[in-house]
Structure formats: structure tokens, C-alpha cells
Amino acid sequence: MRKISIRDLEAGSKFTKSLYLDKDTVFVGADQPITQQDLDRLVQFGITFILTDGEKVTADQTDKSPGAGGPGYFDTNLPFYQDDENSTRYKYLLEKTNSSKVEFNAVFKDCFDLVQKTYKSASEGRYTEIREFREIAERIADHTKTNAQIPILLLSHSHSGYYLYTHICYATFFSVMLGNFLEFSRPKLIDLALASLFADIGMVTVPEEVSEKKGNLTELDLKTIKRHPVTGYQILTQRLKLKNSLAIVALQHHEAVDGSGYPQRILANQIEELTKVFMIADQFAAMIHPRPYRAAILPYEAMKIMISENVNRFDLKMVRLFLNKLSMFPVGSGVVLSDLRMGMVIESNKDKPLRPVIRVTKDAEGRRLKHLEFVDLMKDLNLYIQQAIPFSQIY
Numbered sequence: 001m002r003k004i005s006i007r008d009l010e011a012g013s014k015f016t017k018s019l020y021l022d023k024d025t026v027f028v029g030a031d032q033p034i035t036q037q038d039l040d041r042l043v044q045f046g047i048t049f050i051l052t053d054g055e056k057v058t059a060d061q062t063d064k065s066p067g068a069g070g071p072g073y074f075d076t077n078l079p080f081y082q083d084d085e086n087s088t089r090y091k092y093l094l095e096k097t098n099s100s101k102v103e104f105n106a107v108f109k110d111c112f113d114l115v116q117k118t119y120k121s122a123s124e125g126r127y128t129e130i131r132e133f134r135e136i137a138e139r140i141a142d143h144t145k146t147n148a149q150i151p152i153l154l155l156s157h158s159h160s161g162y163y164l165y166t167h168i169c170y171a172t173f174f175s176v177m178l179g180n181f182l183e184f185s186r187p188k189l190i191d192l193a194l195a196s197l198f199a200d201i202g203m204v205t206v207p208e209e210v211s212e213k214k215g216n217l218t219e220l221d222l223k224t225i226k227r228h229p230v231t232g233y234q235i236l237t238q239r240l241k242l243k244n245s246l247a248i249v250a251l252q253h254h255e256a257v258d259g260s261g262y263p264q265r266i267l268a269n270q271i272e273e274l275t276k277v278f279m280i281a282d283q284f285a286a287m288i289h290p291r292p293y294r295a296a297i298l299p300y301e302a303m304k305i306m307i308s309e310n311v312n313r314f315d316l317k318m319v320r321l322f323l324n325k326l327s328m329f330p331v332g333s334g335v336v337l338s339d340l341r342m343g344m345v346i347e348s349n350k351d352k353p354l355r356p357v358i359r360v361t362k363d364a365e366g367r368r369l370k371h372l373e374f375v376d377l378m379k380d381l382n383l384y385i386q387q388a389i390p391f392s393q394i395y
Contacts, residue, residue: 001051006043009050011036011077017054021047025109025159027102033075041102074098074156081373090357090374093346097149104153107139111169112161115197119165123204127239130194137193141186144176151177151325152346155288155299155332156391163292164203164211167285172196174281178318181325182277195249196278198242202232202250212292226262229254249275253282256313268315276315280322283310299333300388328353334394335385337375340364342394349378354385361394368395 001020012033019028027050028034042050076094080087114136118128144150154173159166175196179189203211206228210221217225229251236247252275255261257268271279287302297305303326307319327348329335336342341364347357355377362368377383 001053003049003051005049006039006047009034009039011039014057015052015054016057017052019054020051021102021105022051022109025105027105035075035077035098038098038101041099045102045106047102074101076372078370078372081369081371086376087372087374090346090359091372093149094359096147097152100143100147100149100153103143104147104150104157107136107143108157108159108169108173111136111140111172111197112159112165115168116161116165119168119201119204122201122235122239127235130240130242133194133197134190137190137197140172140176140193141189144173145180145186145189151330152332152344155330163289164200167289168197168200170285170289171199171278171282174285175278178277178281178322181321182318191246192274192277194242195246195274196281198232198236198240198247199250199253199278199282200228200232201235202228202230205231214293226254229263245272246274248272249278253278255279257315258312261313276318280306280314280318283313284322298388298390299330300328300335303328303330323353324348324350327356329356329385329388331356332391334389334391336387336389338384338386340386342366342389343375344391344394346374349376352378356385358385 004019012035014033015028019034021027028038074094074097076091076098080091114132118133121128147153150173154170154177159169172193176189176193179192184192206225210217210224213221233247233251236242236250237244249272251263252266252271255264255266255271255275257271257276259265259267268276283306284302287297287305288299290296303323306314307323311319325331325348327345329345331345331348333345334342335345335358337358337360341360342362343358343360345356346359349355349357358375358377360369360373360375375383377385
């Protein structure tokens with residue numbers, strides 16, 4: 001990828017391929033306009049250049065390209081379709097998302113780098129200091145607690161690193177997000193983040209030919225994988241000297257409240273609170289991202305599985321809270337409305353998980369809108385969500 005100085009970037013400009021902060025971290029997606037907020041954040045964080053394999057989109061290309069003819073999905077430099085108090089609030093929400101994007105990407109990248117380094121070292125019998133993880137746990141807890149836009153940032157974020165390390169980072173963010181919904185104190189959120197970051201360390205002892213197998217797992221494969229909670233707990237308590245109240249999450253995160261989990265088949269009252277939180281985050285994050293043996297599942301489908309097929313695995317109150325805060329079509333996910341317009345869910349409506357607030361991005365013919373338009377399905381009862389779609393289709 002070639003470098004582009006931020007001095008050569010202008011608000012509103014677009015590129016044919018994504019812009020990256022580094023080789024793994026997407027800053028702005030393909031055909032997505034750079035906003036002034038994006039440029040301001042680059043300056044604030046001392047970033048002097050970005051990377052891309054793409055070319056700058058010219059005005060002629062913009063007019064001819066069906067998928068690149070309008071604003072980016074976070075762009076707010078557009079006139080209102082309806083200038084009222086609610087639209088102003090929704091615009092502010094999107095502006096806050098824009099302003100949080102660079103910092104979120106930086107925290108996520110640092111989390112990934114540390115997890116990758118530590119898990120790789122553990123696979124070779126070498127272990128790190130807990131101190132480094134406590135620092136990143138504090139950053140994740142603080143960033144999540146002060147940013148209500150975390151769900152949008154998480155579902156719009158893309159990271160191409162090895163799936164185990166990437167998964168742990170996503171699961172940790174979702175875990176801390178749920179802990180914040182549960183009104184955990186800052187020290188408790190930090191503990192939750194720390195426990196979550198280490199939860200899958202036992203997987204480093206599973207051979208790659210098993211963990212990355214694309215076909216059906218044999219009975220022996222399953223036995224090998226099901227040993228990782230115990231192995232992880234042993235690594236954390238014996239090698240890393242992590243306190244038991246945090247290491248227990250690694251041991252218990254594949255248990256189920258109905259006793260059907262592993263390795264101990266314990267019931268709800270024996271599962272620690274931090275584990276119950278991580279179990280939900282771990283399952284959701286795992287489903288919405290690809291695995292060696294399957295493609296990613298849409299957030300709506302993942303939520304449906306969690307509250308139907310897998311409902312007996314989780315703490316019911318926590319799952320309900322997760323659902324109410326994110327909606328059945330989770331905040332940050334793509335949808336098609338009943339009038340065929342497309343958009344992104346930007347806010348849930350309490351106790352009405354099927355009727356969230358939508359930022360409309362495309363009209364019924366698939367053309368990008370040139371104005372800011374929002375639909376609150378609690379108020380516009382003639383509309384409903386017809387289907388969930390991949391995030392990549394909404395802009």
C-alpha cells in the first residue's frame with residue numbers, strides 16, 4: 001500500500017479502496033467520504049499519513065458509480081430531510097460516532113497487538129506480565145464507558161487479523177459494553193475486560209489442524225477443543241498468577257445456566273457474574289464474524305439464535321438487557337425497510353426490539369441519499385423492517 005500525507009486529504013474526498021491507519025486498521029471504507037471530523041482526529045492523534053491501494057474518486061466517477069454517489073454512512077455534512085429536534089439529536093449521535101472512530105481503532109489495534117503477542121508467546125511456553133493487560137483493560141473500560149456509540153463502532157469495524165486474536169478483542173469490547181449496561185463500577189469493568197482478554201488463552205494449546213479445520217470435527221477433535229477452558233485456567237493461575245476471581249472466566253465461559261455446558265456442567269448459581277456477562281458477549285461476537293468453517297452470521301440472525309435456540313445457556317435478565325439496548329436488529333447493523341429503502345440502525349427503542357431508529361442511506365432504487373433522513377419506527381407505524389442485510393450493502 002502507498003502512503004498519502006494527510007495534508008493531501010480533503011473533507012468529502014473518496015477513494016476506490018479503503019484507507020488504513022496501518023496494514024490492518026481500516027480508517028475510512030472504499031467510496032466513503034472523508035469527513036472534517038476524520039481529518040481533525042488524525043491531527044489530534046499525531047497521525048501524518050494513511051495507507052491505501054486505491055485511487056482518489058473523481059467527480060465524474062462519483063456521478064457514474066451507483067454505489068458511490070452519496071454520503072458516507074457516518075457523514076453528517078448534509079442537509080436535513082426533516083429539520084426537527086429528533087433529527088438534530090440523531091445527527092449529533094452520528095457526529096459523536098465520527099469523533100470516536102480514530103480513538104476506537106487505536107484502542108482496538110493495541111488490544112489486538114497485545115493479544116497476538118501474548119497468545120503466541122504462550123503457545124511457545126513463554127508468558128507476559130499482567131501489567132500490560134491491565135493497561136489495555138483500563139483503556140477499553142474507559143473508552144466503552146464514555147462512548148454510547150460503541151455498538152455502531154463495533155459492528156462497522158473490520159479487522160483482518162488471525163480470527164482467535166480478533167475474536168478475543170471483539171468479545172472483550174462487547175463484554176465491557178454489557179457490563180456498562182449493567183452499571184458496573186469502573187474497577188469492575190476493568191476486571192471484566194482483563195478476564196475477557198485472557199478467557200480463550202487455553203486455545204493456544206489446541207493444534208491448528210483442529211482449531212482451523214474447515215470440515216466436520218471428529219469426536220477426538222471435540223475432546224481436544226473442550227479441554228481448552230481447563231488448560232487456560234491452569235495457565236492463568238499457575239503461570240501468569242492471575243487471581244482466581246478473574247481466571248475463573250476462562251474455566252467457565254463454555255458452561256450454560258441450564259447445566260448443559262462444559263467442562264464441569266455446572267448450573268447458573270455456580271457460574272460467576274463476570275462469566276455470565278462474557279458468555280453472552282463471546283457467543284454474539286463469535287457468530288457475527290467468520291470462522292474457518294463458516295461465513296459470518298448477520299447480527300439479526302445472531303440475536304435471534306441467542307434468544308431462541310440458545311436462550312437456556314445464558315442469564316435471562318442479561319440477555320434481555322442486551323436485546324433491549326441493541327434491539328433485535330442490533331445498533332450498527334444494516335436493514336431494508338418495508339418500502340425498500342436501506343439504512344443503518346442507530347438507536348434502539350426500549351422494550352420494542354423490532355422498532356428501532358434508522359438512518360436511511362439509500363432510496364428504494366438503491367441510490368445514495370444526498371440528505372440526512374431518519375426514521376423512528378415507533379412513530380412511523382406504517383413502516384417496518386423487512387430484512388437484515390450485511391453492513392457493506394448500506395453505503
